Amino acid sequence: xxxxxxxxxxxxxxxxxxxxxxxxxxxxxxxxxxxxxxxxxxxxxxxxxxxxxxxxxxxxxxxxxxxxxxxxxxxxxxxxxxxxxxxxxxxxxxxxxxxxxxxxxxxxxxxxxxxxxxxxxxxxxxxxxxxxxxxxxxxxxxxxxxxxxxxxxxxxxxxxxxxxxxxxxxxxxxxxxxxxxxxxxxxxxxxxxxxxxxxxxxxxxxxxxxxxxxxxxxxxxxxxxxxxxxxxxxxxxxxxxxxxxxxxxxxxxxxxxxxxxxxxxxxxxxxxxxxxxxxxxxxxxxxxxxxxxxxxxxxxxxxxxxxxxxxxxxxxxxxxxxxxxxxxxxxxxxxxxxx
Amino acid sequence: xxxxxxxxxxxxxxxxxxxxxxxxxxxxxxxxxxxxxxxxxxxxxxxxxxxxxxxxxxxxxxxxxxxxxxxxxxxxxxxxxxxxxxxxxxxxxxxxxxxxxxxxxxxxxxxxxxxxxxxxxxxxxxxxxxxxxxxxxxxxxxxxxxxxxxxxxxxxxxxxxxxxxxxxxxxxxxxxxxxxxxxxxxxxxxxxxxxxxxxxxxxxxxxxxxxxxxxxxxxxxxxxxxxxxxxxxxxxxxxxxxxxxxxxxxxxxxxxxxxxxxxxxxxxxxxxxxxxxxxxxxxxxxxxxxxxxxxxxxxxxxxxxxxxxxxxxxxxxxxxxxxxxxxxxxxxxxxxxxxxxxxxxxxxxxxxxxxxxxxxxxxxxxxxxxxxxxxxxxxxxxxxxxxxxxxxxxxxxxxxxxxxxxxxxxxxxxxxxxxxxxxxxxxxxxxxxxxxxxxxxxxxxxxxxxxxxxxxxxxxxxxxxxxxxxxxxxxxxxxxxxxxxxxxxxxxxxxxxxxxxxxxx
Numbered sequence: 001x002x003x004x005x006x007x008x009x010x011x012x013x014x015x016x017x018x019x020x021x022x023x024x025x026x027x028x029x030x031x032x033x034x035x036x037x038x039x040x041x042x043x044x045x046x047x048x049x050x051x052x053x054x055x056x057x058x059x060x061x062x063x064x065x066x067x068x069x070x071x072x073x074x075x076x077x078x079x080x081x082x083x084x085x086x087x088x089x090x091x092x093x094x095x096x097x098x099x100x101x102x103x104x105x106x107x108x109x110x111x112x113x114x115x116x117x118x119x120x121x122x123x124x125x126x127x128x129x130x131x132x133x134x135x136x137x138x139x140x141x142x143x144x145x146x147x148x149x150x151x152x153x154x155x156x157x158x159x160x161x162x163x164x165x166x167x168x169x170x171x172x173x174x175x176x177x178x179x180x181x182x183x184x185x186x187x188x189x190x191x192x193x194x195x196x197x198x199x200x201x202x203x204x205x206x207x208x209x210x211x212x213x214x215x216x217x218x219x220x221x222x223x224x225x226x227x228x229x230x231x232x233x234x235x236x237x238x239x240x241x242x243x244x245x246x247x248x249x250x251x252x253x254x255x256x257x258x259x260x261x262x263x264x265x266x267x268x269x270x271x272x273x274x275x276x277x278x279x280x281x282x283x284x285x286x287x288x289x290x291x292x293x294x295x296x297x298x299x300x301x302x303x304x305x306x307x308x309x310x311x312x313x314x315x316x317x318x319x320x321x322x323x324x325x326x327x328x329x330x331x332x333x334x335x336x337x338x339x
Numbered sequence: 340x341x342x343x344x345x346x347x348x349x350x351x352x353x354x355x356x357x358x359x360x361x362x363x364x365x366x367x368x369x370x371x372x373x374x375x376x377x378x379x380x381x382x383x384x385x386x387x388x389x390x391x392x393x394x395x396x397x398x399x400x401x402x403x404x405x406x407x408x409x410x411x412x413x414x415x416x417x418x419x420x421x422x423x424x425x426x427x428x429x430x431x432x433x434x435x436x437x438x439x440x441x442x443x444x445x446x447x448x449x450x451x452x453x454x455x456x457x458x459x460x461x462x463x464x465x466x467x468x469x470x471x472x473x474x475x476x477x478x479x480x481x482x483x484x485x486x487x488x489x490x491x492x493x494x495x496x497x498x499x500x501x502x503x504x505x506x507x508x509x510x511x512x513x514x515x516x517x518x519x520x521x522x523x524x525x526x527x528x529x530x531x532x533x534x535x536x537x538x539x540x541x542x543x544x545x546x547x548x549x550x551x552x553x554x555x556x557x558x559x560x561x562x563x564x565x566x567x568x569x570x571x572x573x574x575x576x577x578x579x580x581x582x583x584x585x586x587x588x589x590x591x592x593x594x595x596x597x598x599x600x601x602x603x604x605x606x607x608x609x610x611x612x613x614x615x616x617x618x619x620x621x622x623x624x625x626x627x628x629x630x631x632x633x634x635x636x637x638x639x640x641x642x643x644x645x646x647x648x649x650x651x652x653x654x655x656x657x658x659x660x661x662x663x664x665x666x667x668x669x670x671x672x673x674x675x676x677x678x679x680x681x682x683x684x685x686x687x688x689x690x691x692x693x694x695x696x697x698x699x700x701x702x703x704x705x706x707x708x709x710x711x712x713x714x715x716x717x718x719x720x721x722x723x724x725x726x727x728x729x730x731x732x733x734x735x736x737x738x739x740x741x742x743x744x745x746x747x748x749x750x751x752x753x754x755x756x757x758x759x760x761x762x763x764x765x766x767x768x769x770x771x772x773x774x775x776x777x778x779x780x781x782x783x784x785x786x787x788x789x790x791x792x793x794x795x796x797x798x799x800x801x802x803x804x805x806x807x808x809x810x811x812x813x814x815x816x817x818x819x820x821x822x823x824x825x826x827x828x829x830x831x832x833x834x835x836x837x838x839x840x841x842x843x844x
Contacts, residue, residue, distance in 0.1 A: 206451045211434075215442055220433035225393075225429055226493075227414040227441040285433035 016042035036330055037294045040323075044298065048305035055308050062186065064297070064304045069178070069189035070095070070252045072296040074271035075278075076193075076200045077244025079292045080237045082275050083204070085284025086135060086142035087216040088238070089268050090149035091245055094127040097153040098249025098262030101319030103259035106174070113171055120253070121246035127153060128242015154264065161261040168257050178254035189251050193293075196244065201289040203240075213237055217284025265281055273320070274299055277327040298323065342405030344369045344532045345390075345421070345501050350399035359385040360556045361809065362399070367501065369530040372523065372546050374537055377553035377576055383536050385552070387503050390534075391423040392416040403501075423503040424468045428555055430486055432479030440479050442494045464496055471590030491522065492708070495531075502526065508542065512629045513834075520545060540569045548644035552576055576770060586821060587622065587781060587805055596620075597655070598789040599671070599758050601640060604649030609635050609813040613649070617758065617789050623782060624804025625793040626829045632813040633793045634676065637760045641666035641673045653758070659813055667696065672751030674744075676763035676793075682747045685736035689728055690717040692746050696754040710733035720749035724779060741772030748779070760791040767797060777803055797826045809833050 049056040074091045081088045101123040104114025127149060131181045134145035180187035204210035212233045215223040224230045253259045276282060277298055278291025299320060306316045343366040352360040360382045367373055377383050388394040390401070392410040401408050403419060410416050416423075420832055430439050438445075444605045446453040446460065461474035470488045478486060487507055488745060494502055508516045514526045523533060523546065535546060543550055543578060550567050552559040552575040559575050562568070599617040604610055617623050625633040642660040651658055653669045660666050666673070675681035683692055694701045694713045701713045717731040726745040728738055751759055764780070765773045780803060784790055794800050800807055807824050809817040809832035817832035818831045 158485040206454075208445060208447065208450070208452060211438065211442070211445060211452060214433055215431045215438075219429065222429035222431055223442060225413055225425070225440045227417055285431070 015255060027162055032045040037180050037291055037298065037327070041294055041298050041301065044305065046303050048301070048308065051305070052308045055305060057302050058185065060304070060308070062190070064300045065190040065193075065271070066178075066187045066255070067304065068296050068300040069193045070189070070248050070255070071267065071270050072193045072293060073244055073248040074267060075274040075292045075296050076196055076289065077241035077248075078268075078271055079200065079278075079280055079289060080204065080213050081142070081241045081274050082211050082272070082280050082282060083217045083284060084234060084237050085220070085286030086234075086238070087146065087282075088131065089146040090127060090131060090239060091241075091248075091271050092264040092267035092269075093150050093154035093157060094124060094242065094245045094264075095249040095252060095267060096259075096261060097127065097157040098159075098246040099253035099259040100157045100161045100261050102250055102253050103168065104160060107166050107168060113173060116171070116174075116188055117177070117250050120250040121243060122247055124242045124244070124246020125239055125243065127245065128239040129235065131242065132238030134239065136231040136234040145300065150265075150268070156198050157261040157264070161259065163261060165261065166259040168253065168259075174254055176254075178251045185187065191253060192247070192251065196247065197289060197293050199307065200244075204287060204289050209233075209236065209240075214254065214285060214287065217281075217287070219285075270299060271296075273324045277324060282328075295327075341470070342369075342402070342538065343367060344404065346405075347390070348400050348402075348403040349387075350386065350389060350401070351397045352382075352389060352394060353397055358556055360389075363553065363556070363558045365551045365558070365561070367532040367534060369500070369532055370527050371548045372527055372533045372535055373551055374535045374543050375551050375553065376537060376543070376549040376572060377465055381553040381576070382556040383553055387423055387505060387536065390416065390501075390503060417497050420498060420500035421503070422497050422499035422501070423505065424490045424494055424507060425505055430478045433477070435475050435477055436465070436472055436489050436492075437474035439489055440464065440474075440496050448464060455754065461492075461496075462752075464492055468492055468495065469525070470522075470779075476827075479576070484511045484518075487511065487515075487519065488522075491519075495526075499531065501532045502532065503536075505536045507535075508537070516542075520804045540572065543567055543569065543572065566771070573770060586801065587803060599640075600650075600652040600655075601636075602650045602652075604636065604639055604651075605647045606635060606639050606644060606813075607647055610639060611813050613810075613813075613815050615808050615815060615818065617791060619789055620787050621793075621805050622784050622790045622792055622803050624800040625791060625805040625810060626797065626800045626807055627810035627833050629795065630699065631810040631833065633810050634762055635813070636810070637762060637791065637793060639671055641671055641760070643672050643673070667754060667756070670757040671757065672696075672754060672756035672758070673760045674747050674751065674762060674764065676766055678740075678743055678747055678767075682750075683735050683743060687735060688732045689721065689735060689738075689746055690714055692733045693717040693720060693731075693749045693753055696750050700753075716753060717749070720752060724749060726776070739772065741769040741776060744776060745779070746766060748783075752783075756788075758789050758791070760793070762793045763795065764792060765794075765796075773799075798828055800829070801826065 040196045045056070054060060074095060078091055102120030105111050105119040106113055108312050119283040131149050134140045134148075135142050138145075161225050176188065178187060182188055182191060203264045204213065212223065212228055212230075215228065216230055216233060220230055274295035275292050276295070278288055278293070278295030279292060280287045302320055302323060303316055306319060345367040346363045347366070350360055350363045351358075363382065363386060365373065365375070375383050375386070385394060391394050392412045392415055395411070399409065408419060410419065410421070431442065434442070437460070440461050441457055446456040458474045465472050465474060468491070470492055472481075472485060472488060475702075478489060481489065491502075507519060511519065526533060535542070547567055548563070550562045550572060551741055552562070552572060554576060554738065594620040597616045598619050602614045604613040613632070613636055616624070625636070627633050635644065639646050639649070640660070642662045642665050646724075651660055653671070658665075658669050660669065663673075679685060684695070690713050694716065698708070701708055701709050701716075714731050720726070721731060722726060724745045726742050726749070728742060735743055738746065748759075761780070765776055768776065771812065780790055780792065792800070792803050794803075801821065801824060805821055807819045807821065807829065808815055809819065809829055811833050819828065819832075
């Protein structure tokens with residue numbers, strides 16, 4: 001009997017033959033939300049192009065892309081955090097603090113531009129690091145840890161700047177970081193966003209960092225029991241997100257040619273919305289960089305298009321809210337069995 | 340005598356307020372399977388967690404190949420070749436089979452993952468083990484049994500010399516269990532030492548070279564070869580004899596008094612033409628293999644899942660049940676097999692849980708909960724059911740499994756349910772406490788409640804049910820009176836139909 005069973009177990013079954021098909025089904029399902037998001041984007045572009053002849057012009061499209069850059073970069077970074085099952089509410093004010101630090105170093109201290117930029121990015125990284133330490137080692141829920149950081153960063157930005165904007169007019173070349181055209185007709189901020197998107201895609205899909213990000217979001221305890229130092233990786237994930245926040249801070253300062261300590265609140269929710277529209281699961285375990293980029297574009301296209309159609313700002317908010325609800329509903333549908 | 344592969348001596352471990360292990364010992368040689376048995380709380384899992392580096396022992400020695408070893412963490416356990424397959428699934432559903440197996444040990448090219456080599460290695464491993472799985476499949480899409488196979492493959496990918504399995508068959512069908520046992524046999528031949536933790540007595544004889552019994556954190560004894568005898572083991576586990584041949588006494592109530600009649604019940608995916616009667620004061624058992632449709636039947640009756648056809652009559656009158664609140668309104672209470680997820684609020688008190696389903700009865704005119712009345716009723720049921728709790732305000736999560744089950748029962752009794760559907764009422768409950776639940780169910784039936792018991796344990800069905808409905812592949816394949824039923828007969832009905840339906844298809 002024993003021998004019989006052993007051979008039965010060892011005998012090749014016909015299942016592997018069917019298996020590749022199943023994998024394709026997985027791929028198809030994986031791509032569905034992205035496909036859905038992409039389809040939505042195309043439909044929106046078509047709709048607004050037909051509704052207004054001012055929409056589908058290069059200057060307007062490049063304006064949309066520029067408007068996407070800051071939210072997009074924040075969203076790219078926080079895609080990692082959300083994929084681990086976390087959330088980051090300190091994106092917006094963290095970005096502001098990074099912008100203010102760039103201003104302090106480059107304008108008030110008169111240091112070289114490069115040092116100012118690095119200071120901004122380092123500030124973002126530090127914010128992410130502290131978030132990560134609080135979440136991973138003090139076991140604070142990410143919502144609370146980053147809510148606290150959101151307020152700390154906002155307060156520090158106001159204190160350090162003396163509650164007034166820092167203008168970069170005396171710093172030559174600073175505006176070019178966001179608004180220069182290394183590629184003619186395309187603002188550098190957009191170029192940077194696409195380059196960061198490529199980097200983030202590579203990190204999530206091809207590196208150990210990305211693999212552990214997904215693994216932690218999928219089943220943290222299992223990942224830990226597999227011998228992975230999940231605490232350390234969570235700290236790294238939040239820090240990487242912080243670096244993206246810092247870069248967003250530099251970009252927004254450059255675009256406005258000033259560090260505005262009052263702005264920032266609200267950006268985090270728009271960034272999170274872009275991530276969710278793009279098909280990253282708030283429950284963790286599933287993240288998509290391409291989706292995030294499309295999600296950010298959907299939001300910008302919507303806002304821009306509604307504005308061109310002269311729809312009131314208040315109604316724009318309503319529309320964006322509805323779109324987010326639909327996106328999450330589509331996600332829930334997809335998770336239902338049999339789809 | 341050569342040194343044992345793994346030897347444990349005098350291991351003790353205490354948690355605040357609890358002595359989990361006291362001077363426990365066992366030894367495991369290469370190519371040997373030892374089965375570790377004991378009631379819940381006997382210390383099996385604690386012992387395994389010490390061996391896999393999750394907990395640290397207070398005292399005692401662990402030796403591998405005769406050398407003392409320290410196991411400060413899971414990574415060290417893996418290096419030593421000790422691997423554990425946990426009771427709860429420990430896989431990442433969003434990753435593929437290959438990615439799960441090699442998590443944390445991915446082949447790399449520089450900073451990049453070498454996905455191709457990862458898949459090749461994993462497929463090679465799966466093929467070597469004779470596990471029919473595609474390395475690229477998403478783990479979340481696999482059946483529980485296949486996920487288990489992934490866990491085993493993962494454990495063996497560490498070149499494990501000691502493999503610990505914690506109740507690996509609790510979620511498997513019989514066919515899948517056979518596959519698993521075949522795999523264990525081939526591992527045994529390779530010289531892997533296996534520690535197998537199980538509640539299922541019928542598995543012992545098939546697998547064990549030696550059975551080690553724990554009770555209350557202490558080592559009670561080892562049985563080898565011919566000594567492995569189930570009644571002896573149960574006696575060692577519970578410290579007294581348990582009569583497993585008891586049968587229910589005939590129902591005292593009229594056989595014609597039909598409380599619930601289900602005719603032609605079908606659902607979109609599984610159920611086909613399910614019909615049965617439930618009489619007053621009767622315990623009706625539902626037997627069948629995993630996936631036979633027993634839980635699905637219960638869920639369709641109470642309105643938790645949509646029906647495509649079928650008629651439900653309560654006390655002779657047809658009723659329309661579209662959602663669970665309809666079911667409750669008609670006096671049907673469903674006690675889920677997963678008490679913790681669907682039956683109880685663990686972070687709330689006994690009182691809170693008891694009155695949860697009947698809150699309107701405990702609410703004053705302006706919506707204020709009448710705490711006094713709630714406590715009174717709760718106290719009554721705590722006394723009636725013999726729930727062991729220091730007070731009615733105790734958090735439910737601090738009660739044992741058996742007592743949690745009693746709180747759920749109290750909840751439905753408070754709601755005045757005439758029909759109670761118990762899904763696996765003793766899952767996760769100690770052998771000793773099981774007897775108490777059985778007694779309670781019989782008392783409820785004698786008091787005129789009508790009860791459906793869904794159970795995968797045939798002895799339990801035979802112990803409890805006056806009549807037994809056997810299901811297979813979403814159909815009722817037989818209804819037996821207790822007197823004419825036996826384990827063999829039930830299994831025949833539960834398996835024959837599978838062959839039949841396959842033949843028909």
